[in-house]
Amino acid sequence: MTMPNSRYLPYRIIETVKEKSLLEHRMLIGVQINHRDTQGRNALYWAIKHHNIHNVKLLTEHGISLKVAPDQHAIFHAIEEDHYETIVLLIQSGLSPNITDMKGRTALMHAIEKEQFKTVCFLVRHGADLFMMDENYDMAEDYVNRCACKMIKDYMKHVYLLNQEAEGESISSPCDICKDPACQI
Template sequence: MMSNSPQEPIFTPEKIEALYFDTARQGETELLAEFIRAGMDINHQNHEGHTALILACYHNQLEAVKLLLEKGADPNIVDNKGATALTGVAFKGYIPIAQLLIKAGANVDAENNLKRTALMFAILFGRNDMAKFLIESGANPHHTDGEGVTPIQLAERQGDEELVTLLKAKNII
C-alpha cells in the first residue's frame, strides 16, 4: 500500500551544497561548470565560511580555480578564521594558483583574524619559494600581526638568512 505522505526530496539544499563543495574540492570542472550554469551562487559560503574557490585552491585544483575565477569568483572572500584563498595557497606552497589569484585581484596583504598575511604563513611553514613570489608580488615585509611580529622577524626566527636579506631589501616603509 502506498503512502499519501510527501516523500523527502532526494536533493535537499544541504545535499546540493555539499555536492557543490565536494566538486570544487575534487576539481571536477565539468560538474562544477554545471552547478554554475544551473545558478549556484559562485561565492556561496559553507558553515566554515569556505567558498568553492577557497576549497579548490586549498586542494590544488588548478583547472577548477581557473574556471571559478573566469566565472567571477571573488578571491578576497574570507572564511570564518579570516583567511582568504591566497592564505591557504601560501600555507600549502601552490605558486601557480597564487599567480592566478593575484592576477584576479587577490589582496596580497589580506589579514586573517590574527592579522597574519599570506607571506607570514609562507614563512611560518617553510614555503620559501612562495614567500619570494609573494614579496615579488608586493607583499609587505613590514606588516605587523596581532602579536606585533613582522615577516622579517619570522624569517629571522626560522634562521633563513637569504629570506631575511630579501625581505629587508623590500624597504617599503
C-alpha cells in the same frame, strides 16, 4: 513537487570539487556557487585543498567568495596547502599581497612561517610590505629570524640590503647570495 537530482545544484558543485572531478563552465552558469558545506567551507576551499588549479580558475572567474571557510581567506588557505599556483592566480587577479588575517599577519608572514621559498619570493616581488606589523608587533623580519629555512633567510637578507641601498644608505659588505653590492633581484 520534488526537485530533480541535477548535477548543477549548488551542493553538487561542492561535491564535484570534493570528489576531485573537474568542473565545467556550463555547470556554474546561474548557480549559486557560494553555497557552503556544514562546516562553512565553499567549493574554492576544496579546489585549493586538492590542488586543482582548473577548478580554482573557474570558481574565481565566476565570482566565488574568497572567504573559503569561517575566518579563512583563500590566500591563507593556499599558503597552508602549499598551492603556489593559486597564490599566483589570486595576486595576479588583483588581490593585495598585503592582505592580513584576523591576527594582522600578512600573506608574506604566513609564507615565511610555512617556509615556502617560492611564495616568499613571489610576494616580495609583487609588492609585499616588509614593514607591516601583526598584532604582536612582529614584522616579516621577525618571522625570518624564527624561520629555519636558510634560502628564505638569505633571500630576505638580500632584499633588506637592496632596500637599504635604495634608500641611500651605504652597504659595508655585499650580500651573501651574489657577493655583489650592486646586484638587482
